[in-house]
Amino acid sequence: MKRKYNCLIKNHFSFQEYRIEPIRDEDMYSIMAFRNEQLFHLRQSEPLTKEQQEHYFGTVIKALFEAEKPDQLLFSFFHNDVFVGYGGVVHINWLDRHAEISFVMDTSLESTRFESYWQAFLTLIEQVAFEELRFHKLFTYAYNLRPNLYVTIEKANYKQEAILKEHCLFNGEYIDVYIHSKTNTPIFESILRPVNENDTKALFNWVNDPEVRFNSIQQEPILWEDHLQWFRRKLQDDATHMFLLEYAGKAVGQIRIDQSEEYHYIGYSIDNNYRGKGFGKCIVAQLLKMHPTLSFAAVVKKTNIPSIRIFESLGFELKENLSNHHDIYTFVKE
Known part of the structure; x- marks a missing residue:
């Protein structure tokens, strides 16, 4: 026994x-x-x-x-x-x-x-x-x-x-x-809310963070005008849902889901000042809790070990054949 x-x-x-x-x-x-x-x-x-x-x-x-x-x-x-x-x-x-x-x-x-x-x-x-x-x-x-x-x-x-x-x-x-x-960072102390136009600047700063760019498929810096157009378009897109994570009154990260025919694709980032404190797992876990019936997928670079750990710990399974890129993994949760 x-x-x-x-x-x-x-x-x-x-x-x-x-x-x-x-x-x-x-x-x-x-x-x-x-x-x-x-x-x-x-x-x-x-x-x-x-x-x-x-x-x-x-x-x-x-x-x-x-x-x-x-x-x-x-x-x-x-x-x-x-x-x-x-x-x-x-x-x-x-x-x-x-x-x-x-x-x-x-x-x-x-x-x-x-x-x-x-x-x-x-x-x-x-x-x-x-x-x-x-x-x-x-x-x-x-x-x-x-x-x-x-x-x-x-x-x-x-x-x-x-x-x-x-x-x-x-x-x-x-x-x-x-x-x-x-x-540890308890999930209970943070709040996930929908993004609004007041969050434009915060998302712009996060998307141009050096580590975020390094872990992105497209690594070139994002220009403000391009970001502004993209942001406004996404706010009006019924296939996209964006959320901001707040902790102790501070914005600590963002997460987005984009709907495809089979999966809702997840992309997230955490403010540099709050990394290594459990907020990455927190933001993904809260999203899953909000949408328990959806099928999710996430594209992660093979060098991005923290994100790989997060998706694996939350029950995502590796499906390498979903992407043509040799340097990334695709994780799914159905």
């Missing part, structure tokens, strides 16, 4: 060819080997023995599945259904709704899979913490021994929050600890 955490409705999470499930007893010795091989960056003073690992799984791990609010949630991590690591959220603060991220991967794969596995695991653990548990904040606590880790988590929109100078003793020297964090 597979284990289940009492605090989770959903216990299995997937993203592309990756997935996690509650930590398994059968992985205990592999986990022990990974940890013993990577002592240098873990808060573990000496190698684990089989007896210690078995005792840990029989007591500490077992108790996690009996508690209503355990202090950690640990998962086995799989790539193409092969166990390649484990991790979860630890030091959980249920009152303030935050937790630390922990992840240890197969040591033999670190040289080739470090970034891709970390990116995938972060996506999965955010499904657990942000979407399922509605935690407010996740953070990482890392010794200043693996600079590539900071680059990887920053690509996933974690921001450096603090450096604890000379905080830990390592090989006779005191080293720094880096803390990165990411906060």
Whole structure:
């Protein structure tokens, strides 16, 4: 019988060819080997023995599945259904709704899979913490021994929050600890409303944002007169619906659907000041909630990893054959 955490409705999470499930007893010795091989960056003073690992799984791990609010949630991590690591959220603060991220991967794969596995695991653990548990904040606590880790988590929109100078003793020297964090943005605190003519300037600024242009099929800057004509035409077009997302009284992004014979095509953008805070998923999720019976499609550049994650996490499926462009994906939700 597979284990289940009492605090989770959903216990299995997937993203592309990756997935996690509650930590398994059968992985205990592999986990022990990974940890013993990577002592240098873990808060573990000496190698684990089989007896210690078995005792840990029989007591500490077992108790996690009996508690209503355990202090950690640990998962086995799989790539193409092969166990390649484990991790979860630890030091959980249920009152303030935050937790630390922990992840240890197969040591033999670190040289080739470090970034891709970390990116995938972060996506999965955010499904657990942000979407399922509605935690407010996740953070990482890392010794200043693996600079590539900071680059990887920053690509996933974690921001450096603090450096604890000379905080830990390592090989006779005191080293720094880096803390990165990411906060959740509840959908309930934002409002999706129809666009009106007063939003013309905001949409013009967003469409010419360098990152928006880079992620667009047509990358040339948009001229004001061209934008104004396009905007007025779209407002009168019954096949187009445009919405603006507001949060705390501020406009944070826009989303548009254009109707075709088979699908309603989605295009969206988020203000540069609000990226990495969950508003991309928020704006798409709210649109889906507004139109639950429509069939949607989205064209996304293969390099636009944040948007790919958003559409996949919201149940869109990849349909590459819908486009003639070799550098884009088409996702659909029917």
